[in-house]
Amino acid sequence: MRLRARGLVTALFAAPLLRRIGYHVQVMTRNVDKTFFVRLFAGLFFVVLVAALGVNAFEGDRSSVGGWFGDLGENFYWGVTTVMGAGDSSHVTSVVGFVISWLLVLFGVAIVATITGALVGFLIDFLLKEGQGMGASGYRDHIVVCGWNSTARELIAELDGDDYDRKIVLIHEADKNPGGPGVYFVNGDVTSADDLRRAGIEEAMAAVVCPADASNEADMRSILTVMAIESIAPQVRTVVEVNNPAHVEHFRRAKADEIMVTSRIASRLLARSSLYPGLAELVTDIVSGGEGSELYRVNLPDEYIGLTIDELSSKLRSEHKATLLAIGRGGRAFVNPHPEFRLEIGDDALVVAESLGTLEPMDADYTETSPAT
Numbered sequence: 001m002r003l004r005a006r007g008l009v010t011a012l013f014a015a016p017l018l019r020r021i022g023y024h025v026q027v028m029t030r031n032v033d034k035t036f037f038v039r040l041f042a043g044l045f046f047v048v049l050v051a052a053l054g055v056n057a058f059e060g061d062r063s064s065v066g067g068w069f070g071d072l073g074e075n076f077y078w079g080v081t082t083v084m085g086a087g088d089s090s091h092v093t094s095v096v097g098f099v100i101s102w103l104l105v106l107f108g109v110a111i112v113a114t115i116t117g118a119l120v121g122f123l124i125d126f127l128l129k130e131g132q133g134m135g136a137s138g139y140r141d142h143i144v145v146c147g148w149n150s151t152a153r154e155l156i157a158e159l160d161g162d163d164y165d166r167k168i169v170l171i172h173e174a175d176k177n178p179g180g181p182g183v184y185f186v187n188g189d190v191t192s193a194d195d196l197r198r199a200g201i202e203e204a205m206a207a208v209v210c211p212a213d214a215s216n217e218a219d220m221r222s223i224l225t226v227m228a229i230e231s232i233a234p235q236v237r238t239v240v241e242v243n244n245p246a247h248v249e250h251f252r253r254a255k256a257d258e259i260m261v262t263s264r265i266a267s268r269l270l271a272r273s274s275l276y277p278g279l280a281e282l283v284t285d286i287v288s289g290g291e292g293s294e295l296y297r298v299n300l301p302d303e304y305i306g307l308t309i310d311e312l313s314s315k316l317r318s319e320h321k322a323t324l325l326a327i328g329r330g331g332r333a334f335v336n337p338h339p340e341f342r343l344e345i346g347d348d349a350l351v352v353a354e355s356l357g358t359l360e361p362m363d364a365d366y367t368e369t370s371p372a373t
Helices: 002-013 016-029 034-059 065-083 095-131 150-160 193-198 216-232 245-253 262-275 279-287 309-320
Strands: 143-146 168-172 184-187 206-209 237-242 258-261 294-299 323-329 332-335 348-353 370-372
Touching: 034 065, 034 095, 065 095, 143 150, 150 168, 168 193, 193 216, 206 216, 216 237, 216 245, 237 245, 245 258, 258 262, 262 279, 279 294, 309 323, 309 348
Parallel strands: 143 168, 143 206, 168 184, 206 237, 237 258, 332 370
Antiparallel strands: 294 348, 323 332, 323 348
C-alpha cells in the first residue's frame, strides 16, 4: 500500500502541468527578497501576540499564573483564527475585546486580499508566459523540434497522426506558436542551453533540427544546435536536416546521430522514379502516416530468436500482416541478409504494415546505424 501511494505521489509530481508551474514559481521567486516574507510573518506574529495579550489583560483569569498563561494560549489561537477569517466572535465580551476583534478582522481581510492578489497575479503571469512561449514543457520522452520551416510543419503533422503517441515540443524564435494547438511552444534560441532545457531536452527521446532556410548559414546554425544538444544531453538522439551535402562531415564531427540531406534524397528518388513509374508515390505512402501501410521499427518477441529470415518473414506476414524489410543488430541494419542469417537476442525488425497491431515499437536507442548486407 505504501509503495502504491508513493508511486501515485511520484506520478503526480511528475505531471507536465505541475512541472511547468514549478518552473514559473522558481523563476518568480529567484529575485524575490526573502527577508520581506520573514518580516511579514514576524509582523503577523507580533500583531496577534499583542492582541492576545490585550484580550488576556481585560478578560483573562488573574487568579493564578497557570490560568493566565492558559488563557493567553487560547487567546493567541483565537487571534490567529480571527486573522484567517474563522474566529469565534463570542470569544470576547468586553468593549476592548470587541475593538481588538474588529481590528484583527480588518487586518485579516488585508492579508487575505494580499495573498489572493499574489495568487491571481501568478496565474495571469503563468498564462501569459505560457502563451508567449516563455514557459518550460515539463515533458519526458518527447520529441523536440528545433527550428521552423516547411519540413518542420510536415514533420509535426506526420508525428501527430502516427501510431506513436509522443508529445512534441517546438523551440523557435516567434511571437506565437506556429506548430498548432497540439504542440508545446518554447520561444527561444535553438543554440541556447537555457532555452533547450526549457524545451526539456535533457529528458527528451529525440531532437529534430531543421534549418531556417536553404542557406549555408542555416547549416552552420544547425551545427551549433547539435553541439549545444550534445553538450547538455548527449544521450538524446539528434536527427538533422542538411541543406548542403558538403556539410555532412561537419555534422558528423558534431556527433549528429541521423543526417538527412533532403536534396540528395529527393534527387535519388526522382532518378529511380524516372526508371520505375509510380515509385515516388509508393515510397511517399510507405513513409507517411494515415491510410495505407507505413514503416515501423519493432522489437521481436523472444520466441522468434533462432529463426531464419524466411521463417521470420513468414511469421510476420501470417501473424501480424507485416512485411519484413531489414533486421537491426548492434547498431547496424541488415537489408536482405543471406539465407543462413538467424535472429539473436536484441535484434529488431524494420517492417511495412498498416498498423502496429500487437507488435511492440522498438525501444529508442542512440547508437549510430549504418546499412549492411
